[in-house]
Amino acid sequence: MRLLYTILFLTAGLTVALPQAQHTTKRFAISGFVHDGENKTSLSASTVSLQPGERHVQADGDGFFQFVEVDAGNYLLTVNFLGYEEMSIPLLLVSDTLLHLHLQPVPFVLPEVAVSTYRNHSGGKLAALPVEEISRDYLIKHNATNFAQTLASVAGVSSMDIGAGLSKPIIRGFGFSRVAVVDRGIVQQNQQWGADHGLEIDQYDVDYVVVHKGPMSLFHGSDAMGGVIEILPPEVPQNDLFWGDATLIGKSNNDLLGASVVASKKTGNLFFRGRITAQSYGDYRMPSDTIEYLTWKLPVHDKRMKNTAGREYNLSFSSNYAGEKFNSWLHISHINTKNGFFPGAHGIPSPGRLEPDGAYRNIEFPYSTSTHFKLVSNSELRISDSGKMQFDFGYQTNHREELSQFHTHYSNQLPPVNEPDLELQFKLDTHSANVRYVMDEGKQWSKVFGLSTEYQHNKVGGYSFLLPGFDRFSAGAFWLNSYKWNENLTLMGGLRYETGKLTVDGFYDPVLEAYLVMQGYDDEQVDLYAQRAADINKTFNDISGSVGFSFVPDTGNSLQINLGSSFRYPGANELASNGVHHGAFRHEMGNSGLEPEKGYQIDLDYQHTGKKVKIRVSPFAAWFSNYIYLEPTGDWSVLPHTGQIYRYTQAEAFMAGGELKVAYDIDGSWRLSSDVAYLYLTNLSDNYPLPFSPPTAITTNLAYAGVGKGVMPQFSLEIENRWVMAQHRIAKNEERTPGTNLWNLSAQAQWQVGGRRVITQFRTDNIFNRAYLNHLSFYRKLNAPEPGRNIQLILKIPF
Amino acid sequence: MVFMGASVLIACEKEHIDDQKPVIRVIEPAEDEAVTPGNALHFEVMFSDNVALASYKVSIHGAFDGHTHSHNSTTNGLKDDGITTRVATDSVAFEKTWLESDFIALGEPPITGKKQATVKHLHLVIPETVSRTVNGKAEEIPLKEGHYHFIVYCSDESGQESFVAQEIFISYDHHEHLH
Numbered sequence: 001m002r003l004l005y006t007i008l009f010l011t012a013g014l015t016v017a018l019p020q021a022q023h024t025t026k027r028f029a030i031s032g033f034v035h036d037g038e039n040k041t042s043l044s045a046s047t048v049s050l051q052p053g054e055r056h057v058q059a060d061g062d063g064f065f066q067f068v069e070v071d072a073g074n075y076l077l078t079v080n081f082l083g084y085e086e087m088s089i090p091l092l093l094v095s096d097t098l099l100h101l102h103l104q105p106v107p108f109v110l111p112e113v114a115v116s117t118y119r120n121h122s123g124g125k126l127a128a129l130p131v132e133e134i135s136r137d138y139l140i141k142h143n144a145t146n147f148a149q150t151l152a153s154v155a156g157v158s159s160m161d162i163g164a165g166l167s168k169p170i171i172r173g174f175g176f177s178r179v180a181v182v183d184r185g186i187v188q189q190n191q192q193w194g195a196d197h198g199l200e201i202d203q204y205d206v207d208y209v210v211v212h213k214g215p216m217s218l219f220h221g222s223d224a225m226g227g228v229i230e231i232l233p234p235e236v237p238q239n240d241l242f243w244g245d246a247t248l249i250g251k252s253n254n255d256l257l258g259a260s261v262v263a264s265k266k267t268g269n270l271f272f273r274g275r276i277t278a279q280s281y282g283d284y285r286m287p288s289d290t291i292e293y294l295t296w297k298l299p300v301h302d303k304r305m306k307n308t309a310g311r312e313y314n315l316s317f318s319s320n321y322a323g324e325k326f327n328s329w330l331h332i333s334h335i336n337t338k339n340g341f342f343p344g345a346h347g348i349p350s351p352g353r354l355e356p357d358g359a360y361r362n363i364e365f366p367y368s369t370s371t372h373f374k375l376v377s378n379s380e381l382r383i384s385d386s387g388k389m390q391f392d393f394g395y396q397t398n399h400r401e402e403l404s405q406f407h408t409h410y411s412n413q414l415p416p417v418n419e420p421d422l423e424l425q426f427k428l429d430t431h432s433a434n435v436r437y438v439m440d441e442g443k444q445w446s447k448v449f450g451l452s453t454e455y456q457h458n459k460v461g462g463y464s465f466l467l468p469g470f471d472r473f474s475a476g477a478f479w480l481n482s483y484k485w486n487e488n489l490t491l492m493g494g495l496r497y498e499t500g501k502l503t504v505d506g507f508y509d510p511v512l513e514a515y516l517v518m519q520g521y522d523d524e525q526v527d528l529y530a531q532r533a534a535d536i537n538k539t540f541n542d543i544s545g546s547v548g549f550s551f552v553p554d555t556g557n558s559l560q561i562n563l564g565s566s567f568r569y570p571g572a573n574e575l576a577s578n579g580v581h582h583g584a585f586r587h588e589m590g591n592s593g594l595e596p597e598k599g600y601q602i603d604l605d606y607q608h609t610g611k612k613v614k615i616r617v618s619p620f621a622a623w624f625s626n627y628i629y630l631e632p633t634g635d636w637s638v639l640p641h642t643g644q645i646y647r648y649t650q651a652e653a654f655m656a657g658g659e660l661k662v663a664y665d666i667d668g669s670w671r672l673s674s675d676v677a678y679l680y681l682t683n684l685s686d687n688y689p690l691p692f693s694p695p696t697a698i699t700t701n702l703a704y705a706g707v708g709k710g711v712m713p714q715f716s717l718e719i720e721n722r723w724v725m726a727q728h729r730i731a732k733n734e735e736r737t738p739g740t741n742l743w744n745l746s747a748q749a750q751w752q753v754g755g756r757r758v759i760t761q762f763r764t765d766n767i768f769n770r771a772y773l774n775h776l777s778f779y780r781k782l783n784a785p786e787p788g789r790n791i792q793l794i795l796k797i798p799f
Numbered sequence: 800m801v802f803m804g805a806s807v808l809i810a811c812e813k814e815h816i817d818d819q820k821p822v823i824r825v826i827e828p829a830e831d832e833a834v835t836p837g838n839a840l841h842f843e844v845m846f847s848d849n850v851a852l853a854s855y856k857v858s859i860h861g862a863f864d865g866h867t868h869s870h871n872s873t874t875n876g877l878k879d880d881g882i883t884t885r886v887a888t889d890s891v892a893f894e895k896t897w898l899e900s901d902f903i904a905l906g907e908p909p910i911t912g913k914k915q916a917t918v919k920h921l922h923l924v925i926p927e928t929v930s931r932t933v934n935g936k937a938e939e940i941p942l943k944e945g946h947y948h949f950i951v952y953c954s955d956e957s958g959q960e961s962f963v964a965q966e967i968f969i970s971y972d973h974h975e976h977l978h
Contacts, residue, residue, distance in 0.1 A: 294964055407863070518930065519895070632958035636856040638896050643856065643952040643960045687816050730818065732958050 030091070031066035032099030034059045034079055036713070043103060044755035046081035049239045056240065061755065078239055079103060082757035082798050083714060083750045105713055126448065126480045128492050128548030128560035129214035130605040130618040130659075132156075136207050140761055141718075141748060143249070143794060145256065145281065147203035151229065155659040155675040156213055156618075158694040162778040164254050164284040164787050165310035165339040166198025166368075170776065171213055172620070172657060173679045173694055174226020177571055180216065183231045184331050184376045186394030187220055189430040189456060191370075193467070193571045195584060196778060197400065200335040200372035202314035204247060204260035204277045207234040213659075214603045214620060215566030217544045218496045221452060221476050225566035225599055233329055233378070234264075236271045236320055245798040249279065253765075253790035254309070255360065256281035271320040280311040282360035283340075287771040287788035291344070298344060301356040305784065309363050310339035328379040335372040338363055341402075344782055365421060366404035373397050386441045394432040401425045406463060410515035416463055423582075425461035430454060448480040448494075458572065465579060468507055468533035470572040474500035492562075493547040499540065500569050504576045506535035512579075521638065529639065533576040533590070540596050542567040548603075556610055562603045570594040574628055574648045580639050584781075587637035588630060591648040599624040604658075612665045614673075619658035627653035629683065629691060632732055651685035674700040680729075688731050695727035695737065695775050715749040727775045735781065740772035761794040817957040821848040823855075825951055825963055826919070833968040836893075836942045839922035840949075840967065847915040848955040854899040854911060856952040857923065861892030861943060862966060890943040891929045893969065912956070925969060944970045 030050070034043045042063030049056045050067055052075070059065040070093060077099075078088045084103035091097065132154050142153040148167035152159040159167040160175055171179050181188040181199060191197040209231050216224035244263035249256065258279030265272050283304040291298040300306075316333035340363040343353040357364060374396040381389045402424040406415040416422070436450040456472040476498035483491045513530035521529075548562030576590040601622035608615040631649040657680055663673035676698045681690040701720040708715060726739035746763040769789040773780055826843040834840050840859075846852050902921060903909055910916040928939040947969055952962040 294962075632954070632960060634853060634954060634958055636854065636898050636952065636954075638898065640858055640860045640894055640896060641950075643962055644954055644958070688818075733820070733960050 026072050027069050028072060028093055028096045029066060029068045030070055030075075030077065030093065030097045030099070031064070032097075032101055034063040034065065034081065034101050034103060036084075037102035037104040043081045043084070046079055046084075046103070047241065047243075049078050049080075049241070051076045051078070051239065080239075080241075105707060126482055126492055126494070127212070127214075127216070127219070127546060127564070128550050128562040128605070129212055129216070129564070129603055130560075131213070132211040134209045134211065139203065139206060139209070140247075140759075140794060140796070141746060141763075143203070143761070143763070143792070145251070145254070146198060147201040147206065148199045150203055151209070151211065153699075154211060155661060155677045155697075155699065157211060158697075158776055160195075160692070160776045160778070161774060161786075162196050162198060163305060163308040163310075163339070163342060165281065165308065166196070166337070168192060168197065168199050169229055170692070170694060171211065171227030171229075172677075173655065173681050173690070173692065175692060175776075177223050178226040178568060179229065180220050180224040180227075181229045181231070182220055182224075183374065184233050184329065185378050185392035185434065186374070186376045186396070186432050187223065187454070188372075188374070189396060189428060189454075190372060190398040191400050191426050191428065191467075192223075193573050194400075195581070196341070196368065196402070197370075198337070198339070200337065200370055200398065201231070202260075202275070202277050202312075202316060202333065202335055204262075205275050205314065205316045205333065206231050208232040213618065214562060215544075215546065215564040215599060215601045215622075217498075217542075217566035217568075218478060218480070218494050218546050218564065221454070221474060221496070221498055222500065222542075222567060222569045222596075225568050225597070233320070233331070234273060234318065236322065237266050239266065240268065241266050243798065245796055248795040248797075249792070250794075251281070251790055251792040253787045254281040254284040256792075269322050271318075271322070273318045275314075275316045277314040278312070280309075280361065282309045284308050284787045285789075286785045287769045288785050291782055291784050293344070293782050296351075298354055299351060301354070303788070304360060305342050305779075306344075306354055306356065307340035307362075307364050307367070308342055309361050310337065311363070312337045325382045326379070329377065331374070331376040331378075333372075333374045335370075337371075338367060338369045340364065340367045342779060342782070342784065344784075345779060366402065366423070368400065368402045370398065370400040372399075386439070386443055386446075388438045388441065390434075390436040390438065392432070392434040394430070396430045396432075398426070398428045398430075402462070408463070408511075410511050413463070413511045413515075420463075422462045423464045424466055425459075426467060427459040427461075429457045431456075445481065445483045447482075448478075450478045450480070452476050452478075464582065465507060465509060465532050466577065466581065467573050468576050469505040470576075471503045472500065472569075472572075474498060474569070488552050490550045491547075492549065493545070495543065495545040498542045498544070498567070502536065502538050502540070502569065502572065502575070504533060504536035504572050506531070506576070507533045509579075516638070519638070525638065529578070529637075532578050533572075534578075534592055536572075536576050536592050538575070538592075540569050542596055542598070556608060558605075558607045560603075560605045562601075562605075564601055564603070566599045566601065568597040568628075570596065570628060570648075580637070580642045582641075585642055586630070587639055587642040587645045589633075589645050589647045594628060594648060594650060595626055597624060597626055597628050597650070599627075614661070614663040616661045617658065618660075619656070621656040622654070624653040624655070626650035627683070627690070629653075629731075651683050653681070653683050653690060655679070655681045655690070657681075669704055669706055671703045671705075672701075673703075674698065683731070689729035691731035691734055692776055693727060693729055693731075695739065696725040698723045698725075711752050712749050713752060715747065718746045720744040720746070724772075735783075737773050737775035737780065740770060742770060742772070743767045757798060759796040759798075761796070763790075763792045763794075765790040765792075817850045817955065817959065819849040819955075820959040820961040821846055821852055821953045821955045823951050823953045823961055823963045825965065828949060828965075828967055830965045831946075831968055833970060834925050835971060836925050836969060837927040839924045842921040842923050843917070843919035844951055845915070845917045846910055846953045848953075848959075849914075851912050851914060851956040852910045852916060853954040853956050853958075854909070855918070855954070856899065857897045858895070858950045858952070859923070859925075859947050859967070860894040860950075862946045862948045863892060863943070889940065891931055891940045892943045893925060893929055893947065895923075897923065941971070942969055 034046045044061045046059045048065045057065045075091045144150045146167050148159040148169040151157050158170040161167045177193050212228040216228040242265045247260045249258035260277035262275040289303050313336045318331045321328045376394045379391045403421050404423045406420045432454045434452040439447045453475045458470045460469050478496035480494035509530045509532045516526040544565045546564030550560040552558045578589045581588050603620045605618040630646040632644045633647050635645050637645045657678045659677045661675040665671050678696045681693045699722050703718040705716040722742045724740050727737045744765045748761045751758045766789045771785040774786045824845040827841045946966045949967045950964045954960045
């Protein structure tokens, strides 16, 4: 058995006993003992495999294993044991053989974000942009309720949270449709434009993720302007194996209980993996019993945010065929979530709606549900030593609903006969196809030529209206180059042409029309409001590109500089929506005159890796010729529950900032590290900051990794301080958010219990139960504090 | 290099932006003031801004929506909103928005450009019945009794906006409403 997610090195100690007396037959036995190389204890239940022959055995309670009736010849014997380095030894079998194998414990890697160069699946590095590679180990260590929140521990990444359950990722202040999540080669398309939508990804099903900071439109088209979160397929072991693990999760703050079970099998050219995840949580606890909102003090009974409970059920399946010339993956996943909304966040809160409902795990109105089904196929056909074709095909369907007991401001609106409480419904189908031809791979000048297409169809329903139905088609062609100037210098650059077509289904709201007529407004006014979306037929074109270099003068230093452009097509909400956004209490009006957003960005990334000190600095600056944002018009909306009309507008914008990270290895066990993320985002037309600017944050942590004896062979401890500055740079009508200082503690250990390795991950967030506000939180505008102290335990039991 | 560029820009930014929202102080109606349909609500509000006010809007609408249950309880001096004395189906929630232009038409001076303004002695009439058209048939329906939100919005010249919300109680027999 092996620790799947740890990179294994082969540095094992080995003693091979002298061959015993020769037998006359040509068949022999291979037997042996597996020991711990440090304390000599036997390692029972280690997996031993013999190639060729595909034979596998498990060592018994004394660490003993045996293969009998083995033909004479050449073999490779491999021993795996979780938490130890894999050992492979070549054998020439000419007699019965007894082996004593001493496995070395894996130096318990302090999970940090790896800072190596990016290995994308076309091989080689194509953009000189800063990336953060994040392993399974890091994800478990920083595990939060969902994937986006877990990633927010990476410098430069934040999450926009809706309570404790749903979140969407923000990279350097770019969020919503300005960040793309690429899951196994396909851009995930969900309702990312919406403020109350959370990214639908099962965080336990992610083995390896690469966060690209910077313009990535060249690679992934529209939406990848601020960065890309790229989820890579699992690593396939070389040997035939069956393995898996069960992960159990418990969190105190919202009484979360969760489990994720994975089973994998590798046999010959084939690999299969299935995973099932379920988690359920109650209303989150906050360190305050009142929320001060407007002139009111709203009670928070038992310090629990009413109706913020949720649950999630996920299934996924992956299979791989790896032939000599052809390699193919198939991934199928289904995410299903249900999350309550704090009743105060929909409409003006009144205390009656915040009365306890007698339970903490129930999900009452209002709530949202979402399902995301995804079918992805990635194939690679090798044409020559340096040439290959790659194909990605994806089909995904996202179905999101918001349910709220039927209510209306319009006395003439009656509840629908079917599903009377279905307020909003969005059904988005996306078909994607990418083809790439990789030429001269590994040579001085390697090239990738690619085509990608995507077709989206969005349908809407519900008794309210927010986003119109639409169809969007886009197609792009790109040409990427990597030129190795010399051993130290590589130049990279590429161009992409993209064209897109968006058709929006207009919607004229007869109920609103009747209401406005009744209120005595004239025809012109009535039309202005009742036309909830205009019919739109737009075609977009864009050329984007990037040039950069990567300079690695020696193993300790590297520098990359990239100059890139990015673009984004305006969304249907930005072009055509018209009405009160119930979550934002704002009348938002689309603007059919919007042009594609266009940005130009320079990125620098310098890394120094010394013996004890690691430094990384990655600053950037960007200029947008026409950044799309909501501008207050100064005209009052005549609709209830809203103030001015906000209209989507385009303006020049400037963004700058970056991350600085320093890590110091005090000795083999202790490490101190710190990172700072800073952003400066400004609308150049009026000098106001851009909305949703993440505040400056400094994270410092002191970690200890140790090797123990007996039942706990390995452990690590980490204390973390997260100092978030106040955010005073706010867009019009945003609220200033005070800073906070949080302490977190985590401890990870590997246990040896009855011949099994068990991993525990213990974590306490917000140790001092401090009440604080998150500038990016959906509940920020209500002044609702973030979750208080959380104690969590994750138990991972491999089998 | 890029950081330097950023700091230069920060230094230049001293060009002042108005980041203060206007302030609204509602003098009347009082929180949870009761009003009988057919009567007027007395309205007096003070607006102020650090630079210059732009305009205001007043809105009354039912505070009945969206929640799963109703309790009769009192918390922090604020009441639950589900109390009605009539069956909901034969009454209708009253809803009305007044823009500043409506008040100007009544002779109130505009607040645009002022740093401080008081709008007072205005009477917001709560009608006795509401007309509704269902299937082409117009009918007069009594107002739904209970708690309503009374919201005042105010904007300044830079587009900053603030609002205050309080509750009023509409009842045909407001003596039934216990404080």
